[in-house]
Amino acid sequence: MRNLIIFLRRYFNFFLFLLLEVICIVLVFRNNNFQKTAYLNSANNVSGKLYDRYNNVQYYFHLKATNDSLVSENARLHNLLRSSFDSMLTSNTVVTDTIRLYSDDTLHRVVGTQLRRYLYREAKVINNSVNRPVNYITIHRGRLQGIRPNMGVISPTGVVGMVRSVSDNYAVVLSMLAKSSGSATSNFGVSARLIKGKETGTVYWDGANPGYAILRDIPRSVKVQKGDTVITSGFSSLFPENIPVGYIDEISVSDKSSTAFSIRIKLATNFYNLQYVYVIDNLLKDEQQQLEDSIYSLTK
């Protein structure tokens, strides 16, 4: 016993070192569990508020770019309004509008027999990184404003990522810029399809350049061209269909025997100057989930 104590005292520093490193490693791997609400991250009170202050200053320098993107989006939405469609006033022409009308309140659900499926909430980006292997975005909206983990996030121009953890007033978004094969953190791939041929594939970020990503699983029989648009497929519950992911930039075949292209796409979202994002609430997700769970419990 005495020898043991002497031994421990002699190597006290080394054991303390081991203990601290084990604590760190445990933190790393515990935090990497997907969707676990972590308290020690940039959504907590201290760092959230500091980032908020910082963003207040930095926001002014991006006003011009932000305005531009908001104006262009306004223009796009104006084009969807019923008032901007010209109806031919002949009695036997049916004018089919391209949008369906819902009541203006944001409290979702039923209008007539139509269900609202997606609800968009805007959120201010207060922190963003692009130069790490796994990047996160902090937004100023949280649990109290209806944000929950697992919601999709888009920008005015394209896909951004998914909500990973929330606090009362802030949320941390896992950006699409998360290197898939890297750490145990995540394999974040977005299910995407070509706008022309409707073939589906998956978009990953390869960690090289924040402006580009890789589209996999497109068979070689498909004709693809530089500049083609890649959109979301709607297969996952995160994103609705037809949201731009990127534009084809370079087409290559990794080895001659492979049956699929590996396509480099230019991402539709400019991650360098994100200012506002939309968080997508899939209102029918719970219903679908419950149905699937009930089937699962029956078969078990």
Added chain:
Amino acid sequence: MSILLRNIIRFVLLLLLQVFVLNKILVHQLVSLEMYMLFILLLPFNIPRPAVMLLGLLMGLSLDMFMNTMGIHAFACVFMAYLRPFIINILSPQGGFETNMKTPSMISMGVSQFVTYISILVVLHHMALFTLEVFGFGNFGYLLMKIVFSSIASLILIVLYELLFFSKK
């Protein structure tokens, strides 16, 4: 200014500098600017070793909190803090550094000694940090290049910081 106060100020200053300035600068995917570990490097010579490690943990965790990289920086920082006394021992002349020079600096250690001390520890820190961040040796070339380029960038920053702020006391 007392040593304690000076170090507290340095802690806050380096943390803010890292979070709000250096993390916002994009040079290249391979170059990430890290300077926060200078706090550990500039702690006084005679501080007990457990204290260095605990301060390393504190610094690392504070930064991790801002960057959503729970534990990664803390790991690297504790690793560096543990090795710091060994490096100082190897570099110190017979009988240790002069006792009135309490903190490592270009004056107290000499320029070449100081730069060696900084570079060894910064490289070790970056090795631990990026190995854990990239997690795995699958892409070894990428990891190696990232360590080399980021170390060079960090060293330049640290030497500039020293030249700007060193005092003749």
